[in-house]
Amino acid sequence: MYIRKSNINTLMVIRVIGWLLMIEAMFMTVPMCVSLYYNEYGCAEKFFYAILITLSLGGLTTKFVRPDRMDMHRKEGFLLTSLIWVVFSLFGMLPFIFSGVVDNVTDAFYETMAGFTTTGSTVFTDVENLPKGILLWRSLMQWIGGMGIILFTLAVMPMFNKSGGVQLFNAEVTGITHDKLRPRVSQTALGLWGVYIGLTIIMALLLFMGPMNMFDSICHTLSCVSTGGFSTKNTSIGYWDSRYVDSVVIAFMFLGGVNFSILYNLAHGKFKQAYKNEVLKWYVLICLLGTVICFADLYFRGENRNVLDCAIDSLFHITATISTTGYSVENYSWGQFSLMILIILMISCACAGSTSGGLKIDRMVVLFKNVKNEFSKAIHPNLVTTVRMNGKVVPYAHVQRTVAFLVIFTLILVASTTIITMFDIKVFDSFFMSLSALCNVGYGFEIGDSGTLESLPITVKWLLSFDMLIGRLELFTVLILFTKGFWIKN
Numbered sequence: 001m002y003i004r005k006s007n008i009n010t011l012m013v014i015r016v017i018g019w020l021l022m023i024e025a026m027f028m029t030v031p032m033c034v035s036l037y038y039n040e041y042g043c044a045e046k047f048f049y050a051i052l053i054t055l056s057l058g059g060l061t062t063k064f065v066r067p068d069r070m071d072m073h074r075k076e077g078f079l080l081t082s083l084i085w086v087v088f089s090l091f092g093m094l095p096f097i098f099s100g101v102v103d104n105v106t107d108a109f110y111e112t113m114a115g116f117t118t119t120g121s122t123v124f125t126d127v128e129n130l131p132k133g134i135l136l137w138r139s140l141m142q143w144i145g146g147m148g149i150i151l152f153t154l155a156v157m158p159m160f161n162k163s164g165g166v167q168l169f170n171a172e173v174t175g176i177t178h179d180k181l182r183p184r185v186s187q188t189a190l191g192l193w194g195v196y197i198g199l200t201i202i203m204a205l206l207l208f209m210g211p212m213n214m215f216d217s218i219c220h221t222l223s224c225v226s227t228g229g230f231s232t233k234n235t236s237i238g239y240w241d242s243r244y245v246d247s248v249v250i251a252f253m254f255l256g257g258v259n260f261s262i263l264y265n266l267a268h269g270k271f272k273q274a275y276k277n278e279v280l281k282w283y284v285l286i287c288l289l290g291t292v293i294c295f296a297d298l299y300f301r302g303e304n305r306n307v308l309d310c311a312i313d314s315l316f317h318i319t320a321t322i323s324t325t326g327y328s329v330e331n332y333s334w335g336q337f338s339l340m341i342l343i344i345l346m347i348s349c350a351c352a353g354s355t356s357g358g359l360k361i362d363r364m365v366v367l368f369k370n371v372k373n374e375f376s377k378a379i380h381p382n383l384v385t386t387v388r389m390n391g392k393v394v395p396y397a398h399v400q401r402t403v404a405f406l407v408i409f410t411l412i413l414v415a416s417t418t419i420i421t422m423f424d425i426k427v428f429d430s431f432f433m434s435l436s437a438l439c440n441v442g443y444g445f446e447i448g449d450s451g452t453l454e455s456l457p458i459t460v461k462w463l464l465s466f467d468m469l470i471g472r473l474e475l476f477t478v479l480i481l482f483t484k485g486f487w488i489k490n
Contacts, residue, residue: 008079010079015061015066017080018058018065020087022059028051030140031136032048034132034215040132042099047099050091078480082478085469088149092116092141110462115141115230118226118324118357119229119357120142120223120228127231128233135232138223139222143222195260199225199252203225203252207220210244211240215232224252224256227354227440236328237249246316249316250316256354279351286345290321291314298310316329318342321441322345324357324439324440326441343435346443349439357440357472358439358440367402409475412438413431413434413438416434417431419463420460434467438468438471439471
């Protein structure tokens with residue numbers, strides 16, 4: 001059978017990966033320096049080896065791979081975006097392996113993928129005994145992945161304005177549609193990263209003003225603004241038992257779930273646009289409603305000492321769930337009703353264009369409005385209806401894509417749950433961990449004798465790693481690579 005050749009500019013994709021590997025090596029120098037500062041010379045040495053390997057391979061790739069043409073289009077955007085998240089995880093796991101904190105590739109890759117995808121689930125049972133350099137690298141991975149690897153590249157390498165910048169931007173940035181805040185994609189990326197860095201600096205200073213030391217403040221800031229959830233303490237935020245820390249974390253978890261285009265407009269004094277944003281209103285309403293429900297559940301079951309504790313802890317966990325951060329302040333025996341609310345929030349999650357995972361509120365609003373229109377058309381067959389968001393008509397193609405996204409998401413969730421049950425894991429646990437991975441929430445599970453992810457079978461860990469990847473890149477970007485039409489010439 002004759003199969004047409006692909007028209008994908010593969011050499012250009014490989015060359016860009018080489019550039020990105022050098023950027024990853026640059027980020028690795030930060031935890032290496034921290035290791036030296038804390039006299040962790042053995043850990044610093046391992047980071048040096050990882051940097052050397054990553055930098056060398058990246059440099060050799062950019063030197064010897066010479067594509068005939070420099071252009072990139074939609075296919076190159078999908079391919080590069082998917083590959084770079086895997087490649088970053090493969091090289092990002094080297095410090096874990098070299099330092100000996102994990103003894104196998106599976107756990108190292110899982111931890112790294114959970115970092116870059118901001119999922120935040122971990123194979124470590126005692127993070128407090130990890131070297132400072134490793135702890136910082138875990139948080140830094142989440143910070144890089146929160147805003148996006150490709151988006152960072154577009155910000156620091158403006159050359160992509162003329163070479164597939166739009167395609168790369170659309171392939172990685174979450175949501176139904178993507179807002180260009182500035183004429184050039186690189187300018188938009190730089191503006192979004194500017195807001196991201198600004199939030200990071202402010203939160204780090206606020207945490208440092210409380211009971212946290214500088215190191216813990218930085219680590220938790222990096223994982224919080226990225227809605228990742230990695231912590232330097234086994235009991236997460238609950239370690240400090242501080243309402244000041246809880247309040248700061250709540251505020252920035254919430255902001256991490258807001259579309260960064262809105263935050264960009266707010267930073268530039270465009271308050272009216274934020275006030276009129278329909279999705280933002282739904283986000284605030286869902287957070288408040290979820291808090292009230294969980295507050296009532298916790299209070300009447302006597303889980304907390306007083307009303308204030310119930311209110312703050314409910315708000316904390318609702319915000320941590322809907323933003324997909326996954327932090328905790330205390331271990332609760334959540335009631336079945338509250339647990340169901342948390343699962344719903346895990347699915348819907350926060351706004352598109354944020355650092356959160358899940359289906360996104362934007363899609364849920366579009367779906368509900370479309371369902372409403374279908375009921376109206378059932379009564380009035382000749383009625384012409386449209387879905388509107390923020391006063392603008394959502395193109396029918398985008399509505400169809402949203403419906404398709406929900407269908408594919410459901411099928412993957414069911415398939416992942418089914419496969420995991422084959423390893424004699426309870427149905428609910430299988431469902432919960434699959435959902436948590438797909439939505440990049442990272443809540444833990446009571447699995448096996450040790451009650452941790454460490455005890456999961458190897459196959460399950462690799463499956464969950466894949467779930468985390470497609471969840472972060474929102475299904476289509478990754479799954480399209482497995483279609484025949486992607487690889488043949490148009």
